[in-house]
Amino acid sequence: MLTWVCIGELEVSRLILGGNPFSGFSHQSPERDAEMKHYYTTARIKETYRQAEALGVNTHIGRADHHIMRVLLEYWDEGGDIQWIAQTCPELGSIARGIQNAVQGGAKACFVHGGVMDHLFALGEMGEVVDAIKMIHDAGMPAGVAAHNPEVLEWAEEHLEVEFYMCSYYNSARRDQNPEHVPGAREWFWPEDRERMARTIQVLSKVLSKPAIHY
Secondary structure, eight states: OOOEEETTTTEESSSOOOOOHHHTSSSOOHHHHHHHHHHOOOHHHHHHHHHHHHHOEEEEEEEESSSHHHHHHHHTTTTTOOOEEOOOOOSSHHHHHHHHHHHHHHEEEEOHHHHHHHHHHHHHHHHHHHHHHHHHTTTTTOEEEEEEHHHHHHHHHHOOOOSSSEEOOOOOOOOSSSSSSTTTTOOOOOHHHHHHHHHHHHHHHHTTOSSSSEE
16 A cells, blocks of 8 residues: 655645546657547546545545546546545636635645646745645635745745645746646756756755655
8 A cells, every 4th residue: 555645634646646647648749749638528527536545545636626626526426535636727717716626526625726836936926835835724614835846945935834745857848938838839858857857856855844745
C-alpha cells in the first residue's frame, strides 16, 4: 500500500491521480488533446478512479469545472470514495468562481491554478491570491497554490499561509500575457527549468512544514 501525507488534516496518498488527460490537456498538440477527450469518456474516467483506488491512490487532482464535477458526482453516487483536490479554472472567470465550484462540487481542498499564479505574479497583482486563500480557508478547506515559475513559490512561502504547494517541473509557456493554456501554442520542456524547480523544492523543503506536490 502507498504511504500517506497530511495536507492540513486531509490524509493524501503520496501518489495522486492527475486530471489533465481527462480534460484533454496533452501539452503536445491539438490532435492529441482531441484523442484524450474522445478516449476519456465518463465510463473510462470512472474506471480509472476505481483502478486507482484499488492500488491505494485515494486522491484525484482535477479542474473545478462542470465536466469533472459531474463525473465525480456519478462516481461517488456509485459508491466510490476518491477525494478531490480542486484546481481553479481561469476560463470560468474569477478565481472566486472556481473556489465556489470546488465547494459546491464536494472538493476536500482547493488550489489556485498555476498559470493564473504565474500571470498575476508577472503583473504584480498578488492581492487577489491573498483573498482567494482566505476564501478557501473560510470554506473549511486546505488551500494551496500552483506555479510553473519557481519565483512564484518563493513569493508564496514568504507571503501566504497555505497548506500545500503544486510545483511544476516545466515552465513550458510564459504566461505574462495570458494565464490560460493555449491549444496549439508552442511549448518547451527544458532541462534547466526542471533543474531550477528541483532546486527551489530542495531549498523550500528545508524550511517548509507543508507538502509540495510535484507534477
